[in-house]
Amino acid sequence: MRIPKHIGIIPDGNRRWAVEKGMGKEKGYQEGISPGMELYRICKEMGVEELTFYGFTVDNTKRPSVQREAFSQACVDAVEELAKEDAELLVLGNGESAMFPEELKPYTVRRTFGKGGMKINFLVNYSWEWDFCYHRGAIGPELRTAEVSRIDLVIRWGGRRRLSGFLPVQTVYADMYVLEDYWPDFKPEHVEEAVAWYSGQDVTLGG
Secondary structure (H helix, E strand, O other), X not given: OOOOOEEEEEOOOHHHHHHHOOOOHHHHOHHHHHHHHHHHHHHHHHOOOEEEEEEEEOHHHHOOHHHHHXXXXXXXXXXXXXXXXXXXXXXXXXXXXXXOOHHHHHHOXXXXXXXXXXXXXXXXXXXHHHHOOOEOOEOOOXXXXXXXXXXXXXXXXXXXXXXXXXXXXXXXXXXXXXXOOOHHHOOHHHHHHHHHHHHOXXXXXXX
16 A cells, blocks of 8 residues: 555544534534544554644634634644654744744744654644745745645545645645544544545656
8 A cells, every 4th residue: 555655634623523512612622632643653653754733723713712722722732742752743833923822832843752753743823824924915935834745645524625724835736535524533444544545546746
């Protein structure tokens, strides 16, 4: 089976999951941490070299404060859990904004934890405008996520069939696999099915 070198993860559906369980929308975010750790271990076992998680976007910060605080804390907790593993960890996003968690600022330079190995990128308070240094209709001279490699496969939970601004340069040739299940309902088979599907695709990169 052909294993993608770099997988992008869009862990969607937390709020819808919480509502269906009779909870407040904000209760769904913490439920995404355990699935993320399980996914990391599965991908490491498969030999995936790089993994990028979509934490929250600048647009997400427009949500009610109780939700905003909940997803921000969930991202902090997730990064701190990943820092206990063997990984080379980097958090990317607008760190100059008040919406960027102070606890994550030490991770905005790639750091090696444990034995290192897999590169893990975690997008927090991210937007394509920030990435492209976009200002007043003009794109700046650099890409702020330039050290993140091209993504081979994007897996999105929650049934939405869009990238939602997720790393537009790195996903330019990515295959996209969509799961109807919500992210808190993660199962190992989700990744196995997505990688098996990817393995059957004719990847030509335009050639």
